[in-house]
Amino acid sequence: MNHWLLKTEPGAFSILDLEAAPDRTAPWDGVRNYQARNMLRDAMKLGDRVLFYHSVTDPGVVGLAEVVREGYPDHTAWDEGHEHFDARSTPDRPLWFMVDIRLVERFASPLALKFLRTVPDLANMELLRKGSRLSVQPVRTREFEVILDLAHGADRGGRE
């Protein structure tokens, strides 16, 4: 069982959009980066858990989701006129892939990036690395658990 973090600009697709989707499930489409593509296509497995991260405005981890469908071709790349159209990708030879995720929970209080930077157990997290841009990132099990504990209010003494 692997753990992941998915990054999105809430202006494009936010956790509220996922929450409002039928069955709280939506395709994670539009990724156009090869490293991220490889993880979507090959490494993310059914039942894997995923941290949902908002970038740019109020950056932070805002919820938990799970993979409910493994990698399959991102058909938005075939759609001329679609924002993420890419003529190099075809149904015969798809270039880009996506997974479906379902929302498990939206955190009552999001964990701000600037707070996460203060947590010693997260010091080596990819998200916190300077210049980290990957929109699909693996998360170590330990880091994942620490974040869930923080989101659930464990070890908050004196901080609120």
Next chain:
DNA sequence: GCCAACGTTGGC
């Protein structure tokens, strides 16, 4: 808006 970090493109 600034700018550092990163990925991609394309000339050679």
Next chain:
DNA sequence: GCCAACGTTGGC
């Protein structure tokens, strides 16, 4: 294959 130029991401 190298690498400069360029475009994008994303924190601040």
